[in-house]
Amino acid sequence: MSVLVFAENQGGSFKKAAFEAVTYGYKTAQVLGTECIALCLGEASNAGELGKYGASKVLSVADASLNSFDSQAYTNVIAQAAEANGANVVVLMHSSTGKGLVGRLAAKLNAGSAPGVNQIPTNDGAFRVKKNVFSGKAIAEVEIKSAIKVVSVMGNSFQPEAVGGDISVESFSADVPASRVTVKSVDKVQGSVPLPEAEVVVSAGRGMKGPENWGIIEELAELIGAATACSRPVADTHWRPHHEHVGQTGVAIRPNLYFAIGISGAIQHLAGVNSSKVIVVINKDPEAPFFKAADYGVCADLFDVVPRLIESFKKHKANV
Amino acid sequence: MKLLVCVSKTPDTTAKISFNAENTEFNSAGVQFIMNPYDEWYALVRAMELKEANGGTVTLINVGPADNDAVIRKGLAIGADDAVRIDCNPKSSLYVAQQIAAFAKDGGYDIVFCGKETIDYNGSEVGGMVAELLDMPFISFATNLQIEGSDATIVRDIEGGKETVGVATPFVLSAAKGMAEQRIPNMRGIMQARRKPIDVKSPIDFEDLSAVVSYEMPPAKAACKMVAPEDMDELVRLLHEEAKII
Numbered sequence: 271m272s273v274l275v276f277a278e279n280q281g282g283s284f285k286k287a288a289f290e291a292v293t294y295g296y297k298t299a300q301v302l303g304t305e306c307i308a309l310c311l312g313e314a315s316n317a318g319e320l321g322k323y324g325a326s327k328v329l330s331v332a333d334a335s336l337n338s339f340d341s342q343a344y345t346n347v348i349a350q351a352a353e354a355n356g357a358n359v360v361v362l363m364h365s366s367t368g369k370g371l372v373g374r375l376a377a378k379l380n381a382g383s384a385p386g387v388n389q390i391p392t393n394d395g396a397f398r399v400k401k402n403v404f405s406g407k408a409i410a411e412v413e414i415k416s417a418i419k420v421v422s423v424m425g426n427s428f429q430p431e432a433v434g435g436d437i438s439v440e441s442f443s444a445d446v447p448a449s450r451v452t453v454k455s456v457d458k459v460q461g462s463v464p465l466p467e468a469e470v471v472v473s474a475g476r477g478m479k480g481p482e483n484w485g486i487i488e489e490l491a492e493l494i495g496a497a498t499a500c501s502r503p504v505a506d507t508h509w510r511p512h513h514e515h516v517g518q519t520g521v522a523i524r525p526n527l528y529f530a531i532g533i534s535g536a537i538q539h540l541a542g543v544n545s546s547k548v549i550v551v552i553n554k555d556p557e558a559p560f561f562k563a564a565d566y567g568v569c570a571d572l573f574d575v576v577p578r579l580i581e582s583f584k585k586h587k588a589n590v
Numbered sequence: 591m592k593l594l595v596c597v598s599k600t601p602d603t604t605a606k607i608s609f610n611a612e613n614t615e616f617n618s619a620g621v622q623f624i625m626n627p628y629d630e631w632y633a634l635v636r637a638m639e640l641k642e643a644n645g646g647t648v649t650l651i652n653v654g655p656a657d658n659d660a661v662i663r664k665g666l667a668i669g670a671d672d673a674v675r676i677d678c679n680p681k682s683s684l685y686v687a688q689q690i691a692a693f694a695k696d697g698g699y700d701i702v703f704c705g706k707e708t709i710d711y712n713g714s715e716v717g718g719m720v721a722e723l724l725d726m727p728f729i730s731f732a733t734n735l736q737i738e739g740s741d742a743t744i745v746r747d748i749e750g751g752k753e754t755v756g757v758a759t760p761f762v763l764s765a766a767k768g769m770a771e772q773r774i775p776n777m778r779g780i781m782q783a784r785r786k787p788i789d790v791k792s793p794i795d796f797e798d799l800s801a802v803v804s805y806e807m808p809p810a811k812a813a814c815k816m817v818a819p820e821d822m823d824e825l826v827r828l829l830h831e832e833a834k835i836i
C-alpha cells in the first residue's frame with residue numbers, strides 16, 4: 271500500500287505547487303495508514319526537498335526525454351511506478367500538465383478518478399473527496415470505488431507543511447516509451463507570475479476604457495507581486511492577451527487575494543474567481559453585482575482610486 | 591479527413607444551480623441547456639474549418655439521453671454532417687470515454703476533438719481517457735491546430751506559457767480558447783440540420799468506478815465591507831491586519 275504523488279517540476283526545479291501536492295499526499299497517506307512516495311519525471315535539481323513535506327521516498331526517472339510533457343509517456347511511467355510501489359492512490363497536481371494527465375492515467379489504471387479535489391479523502395469505509403463543480407458554483411462529494419484511485423489536487427487549496435527534512439533521491443528505472451509528440455518550441459511568459467499559481471491577482475475589466483490605461487494595473491500588480499488578469503470582453507477585444515481571461519470560459523483561479531477593478535461581476539466571470547479567499551472590488555456603480563461576492567469594496571472611479579491605492583501600498587511597504 | 595467531435599450538454603452559464611431535496615442530483619427544472627462552450631466554439635468550429643479547407647466529414651458524438659438531441663441538432667446546424675448518440679445516463683467520465691472509444695475504435699477517425707473541459711463537472715478527463723483507450727497521442731489545451739497531410743502542428747497551453755508540438759494523425763485533442771471563433775448557425779443550417787441523421791446506439795457495458803454522492807453549496811460570504819475611496823491606507827491596513835494577506 272502507498273500513496274504515490276507525481277510531483278511536477280517547473281523548468282527543472284520544484285516549487286510551491288509541488289510541495290502542496292506532497293502535503294496532500296502525506297495527509298492522505300496518514301488517513302489511510304500508509305506511506306507517501308513522491309515521483310519525479312525528467313531532470314530536476316531539488317527533488318530531495320520533497321521529503322520535507324512528508325514523502326518517505328523520492329523516486330526519480332531523470333530521463334531527458336521526460337523533460338517535456340507527453341501524456342502517453344508520462345502515463346506509462348507513472349503507471350509503472352504505481353505498480354512497483356503498490357499504490358492505491360495516485361495524486362497529481364491539477365495544473366495544465368496534471369489536467370492533461372488525470373483522465374489518461376485513470377483509463378490506463380482502470381481507476382476511478384476525481385479531478386481538482388480540494389479536500390483530504392475520508393476513510394470511513396468509503397473513499398470520498400470533494401471538488402468544485404459548476405465552475406465553483408457548487409461542491410460535489412465524489413466516491414471512488416476502485417481499488418486504485420487517481421485524484422488531482424486543486425492549486426492553492428492546501429498550504430505546504432514541512433514535517434521533516436530533505437531526503438535522498440532514489441532513481442527508479444522505468445521503461446520510457448518513445449513519445450509520438452515532438453516539441454518544436456516553448457514560449458514561456460517571462461518575468462511575471464503565472465496566473466494559475468499566483469497568490470495575488472489584479473484583474474481589470476471594461477471599466478478601464480481601453481488598453482492604453484493598463485499602466486496602473488501593471489504597476490499595482492508589480493508592486494504587490496501579483497499576476498494580472500482580465501474579464502472576457504477585454505481579452506476578446508484584444509486589449510489584453512487571451513491567457514489573462516478568467517472566468518467560466520477562461521482560466522479558473524483561487525488566489526488568496528483577487529482585485530476586481532472595473533469588472534461588473536457577471537455570473538460567468540464570478541464562476542472562475544469566486545473561490546478566491548479574499549476579493550476586493552473597485553467599481554463606480556454601487557449596484558455592480560460584484561459587490562455581493564466581495565469581502566472589501568470601494569465604490570468610486572477606478573482612475574482616482576487605483577493610483578491612491580498604489581501610493582498606500584508603497585507607504586505600507588516602506589514601513590514593514 | 592474523418593473528424594469526430596465529442597459534444598456534451600451543460601446548463602447555460604447563467605443557470606441557477608440547485609439540487610434535489612436529498613442533495614444527490616442536479617435540479618434541472620427550469621434550467622436551459624446548451625452545448626458545452628468549449629466543444630461548440632472551439633472544437634466543433636475548428637473541425638468545420640478543417641473540413642471546409644481539406645474536405646472530409648465531421649461527425650458528432652454525444653453520450654446521453656434523448657433530450658440531448660436538441661444540443662446535437664445545434665451542432666448539425668453549425669455544419670456537422672451527421673451524429674451519433676449513445677443512449678444512456680452517464681454517471682462518470684470513464685463511462686463516457688468508454689462509450690466514445692468503443693464507437694471510434696474502428697471508425698478510422700483522423701482526429702478526435704474534445705473541449706478542454708465541461709463547464710458543469712470541470713473534469714478535463716474525457717479526452718485523455720479516450721486517447722488512452724484508443725492508444726493515440728493526446729494533446730491537451732490546444733489553442734491552434736494546423737494540418738498538412740497527416741502532420742499536425744499544434745500550439746497548446748502549458749504551465750506559464752505555450753508550447754508548439756508536432757504529431758501525426760490519428761490523435762485526440764482538447765480544444766481551448768484561441769482555437770476558433772464562435773459561429774452562429776444560419777437559417778439554412780438550421781433547416782438542413784432537421785434532415786441530418788442522429789444515429790442512436792446502445793451503450794457497451796461498463797461499471798462506474800466513481801460517482802458523485804452528494805452536492806452542497808459553497809459557504810455564504812459575509813457582507814462586503816465598504817472602504818471610503820479617500821482612505822486607501824485603510825484598505826491596505828484591512829488587508830494586512832484583518833485579512834492577513836498583504
Ligand SMILES: Cc1cc2nc3c(=O)[nH]c(=O)nc-3n(C[C@H](O)[C@H](O)[C@H](O)COP(=O)(O)OP(=O)(O)OC[C@H]3O[C@@H](n4cnc5c(N)ncnc54)[C@H](O)[C@@H]3O)c2cc1C
Binds near residue numbers: 516536552554555
Ligand atoms: C457563455 C458565456 C460565457 C462567458 N464567460 C465569461 C468568462 O469566462 N469571463 C468573463 O469575464 N466573462 C464571461 N462572459 C461575459 C460576461 O457575461 C460579462 O459580459 C463580462 O464578464 C463583462 O465584463 P466586464 O465586467 O469587464 O464589463 P462590463 O460588464 O461592461 O462592466 C464594466 C464595469 O466597470 C465599471 N466601471 C466603468 N467605468 C469605471 C470607472 N471609471 N471606475 C470604476 N468602475 C468603472 C462599470 O460600473 C461596470 O460594472 C461570458 C458570457 C457568456 C454568455
